[in-house]
Amino acid sequence: MFEGDHILDIGNHLVTAACHAGASAAEVYVRYGSSTHITWQHQCISQSSGWENNLALRVWHEDNSLILTTNDFTPARLTELANHACKQLKEHRGVPQRPALRTGASPLVFAATSEAHARVEEKIEAIEALLAAVRSNWPLATTILNASYVEASPWIGLVNSHGFAAVYPTTSCSIWTWLEGDEGHLVTATSSQKFADLNLQAIGRYLNERAAFPQQPLMSAPNGRYQVLLPPIAAAELARTLGTLLTGENVLSTLQPLRQHLNRAIATTAVTLIDDSTLPGGVKSRPIDDEGTATEATTLLEKGVLKTLLHTRQTAEQFGIPANGKATRSNLWAPPHSAPSNIYLQAGDTPLEALRQEIEDGLAVTGILEPGGIQGVAGNFVMLVQGSWVKNGQVIGQVHSVRLSLNIFELLRNIRACGNDLEFSPLLPGAGAPSLLIESMQVG
Numbered sequence: 001m002f003e004g005d006h007i008l009d010i011g012n013h014l015v016t017a018a019c020h021a022g023a024s025a026a027e028v029y030v031r032y033g034s035s036t037h038i039t040w041q042h043q044c045i046s047q048s049s050g051w052e053n054n055l056a057l058r059v060w061h062e063d064n065s066l067i068l069t070t071n072d073f074t075p076a077r078l079t080e081l082a083n084h085a086c087k088q089l090k091e092h093r094g095v096p097q098r099p100a101l102r103t104g105a106s107p108l109v110f111a112a113t114s115e116a117h118a119r120v121e122e123k124i125e126a127i128e129a130l131l132a133a134v135r136s137n138w139p140l141a142t143t144i145l146n147a148s149y150v151e152a153s154p155w156i157g158l159v160n161s162h163g164f165a166a167v168y169p170t171t172s173c174s175i176w177t178w179l180e181g182d183e184g185h186l187v188t189a190t191s192s193q194k195f196a197d198l199n200l201q202a203i204g205r206y207l208n209e210r211a212a213f214p215q216q217p218l219m220s221a222p223n224g225r226y227q228v229l230l231p232p233i234a235a236a237e238l239a240r241t242l243g244t245l246l247t248g249e250n251v252l253s254t255l256q257p258l259r260q261h262l263n264r265a266i267a268t269t270a271v272t273l274i275d276d277s278t279l280p281g282g283v284k285s286r287p288i289d290d291e292g293t294a295t296e297a298t299t300l301l302e303k304g305v306l307k308t309l310l311h312t313r314q315t316a317e318q319f320g321i322p323a324n325g326k327a328t329r330s331n332l333w334a335p336p337h338s339a340p341s342n343i344y345l346q347a348g349d350t351p352l353e354a355l356r357q358e359i360e361d362g363l364a365v366t367g368i369l370e371p372g373g374i375q376g377v378a379g380n381f382v383m384l385v386q387g388s389w390v391k392n393g394q395v396i397g398q399v400h401s402v403r404l405s406l407n408i409f410e411l412l413r414n415i416r417a418c419g420n421d422l423e424f425s426p427l428l429p430g431a432g433a434p435s436l437l438i439e440s441m442q443v444g
Contacts, residue, residue, distance in 0.1 A: 011159025227362030243340025248315025
């Protein structure tokens with residue numbers, strides 16, 4: 001049977017059983033498909049295949065909800081699950097929350113695109129060629145190079161008791177490489193919807209650049225506020241952080257004052273932040289979100305002005321606006337929450353070298369040692385990096401293990417210019433940015 005039809009049958013069976021058992025509303029979310037995992041570790045290769053079949057049933061009764069999960073799709077087990085969920089909900093009341101379900105009249109079935117796929121043997125050959133190229137440029141007497149390739153092709157299905165039903169196929173390919181040895185633990189990766197689009201050259205280039213760095217003379221970075229130039233791989237950390245910050249849930253709970261800044265400037269005019277769930281070839285592109293809302297390209301910041309937030313159907317209703325298709329189920333056993341998809345800072349017009357020439361005294365970051373993110377109650381964006389110290393546009397030395405920090409909103413007001421070199425990060429699937437020249441950050 002066509003897998004999409006099979007998923008719709010499962011969803012309809014379970015929704016019907018839940019309503020017969022006493023649920024006032026019900027929703028079924030299904031992930032169903034194959035996966036392949038290949039690992040190169042300590043010069044040995046292993047390969048395994050698997051099958052993902054996971055399902056979450058959410059039922060409502062008197063505006064209280066409960067979620068149960070299973071990986072047993074037999075009709076008897078699904079009926080048992082529906083009966084048990086409704087019994088638990090009536091006895092223990094679950095979580096207060098009324099349903100905000102999308103309605104529909106006929107199933108939405110998004111067909112898989114037909115394209116030539118490389119054989120597993122061809123993928124192994126391509127990855128082993130990458131590993132050989134890295135080994136030829138790295139002092140492997142003191143390090144071990146490992147790699148992992150994961151490919152998954154699940155169908156995603158959503159069916160609810162309000163007449164909505166949809167199913168669509170997804171594909172994802174990821175390569176992770178890591179080096180272990182005297183130089184520490186170094187990881188890099190690349191992800192794409194198709195194997196042919198994986199940027200293997202970027203992995204090799206990044207590892208080779210890191211191999212050359214320890215051979216250069218190091219200097220101590222001064223402590224204080226200095227100019228900082230972030231390359232795309234580091235600036236993407238900021239884009240992803242902003243995406244997790246600018247959600248309806250965050251503003252309704254911990255960032256309520258930000259609601260008063262909608263349609264006001266919170267960043268310099270150099271900053272435009274876009275979340276595009278429809279981006280062609282985007283790692284996190286999809287036709288609908290995990291609540292069934294059609295996805296779209298959403299501008300969160302436009303020339304520094306906060307235009308909107310990432311929303312689920314529930315948070316959008318609380319703001320009195322339409323949902324924008326950003327609902328995501330990170331865990332099957334939890335309700336959907338808003339989260340970024342393909343999020344990126346829009347490129348400017350200035351080449352990277354021209355941005356470097358604008359540095360009077362500061363750091364041009366070349367690599368990330370610890371990922372960036374918000375830490376502490378002060379809301380500081382913090383990352384650990386290495387790079388080149390620059391004075392009057394000229395490199396005067398290399399610095400290693402430097403801590404950068406600044407309050408996230410002050411950082412937005414300190415972005416002086418964006419480069420013309422927008423790239424999506426190999427380490428953060430779906431996050432992208434150009435180089436960013438920041439007028440002042442705390443160094444050390």
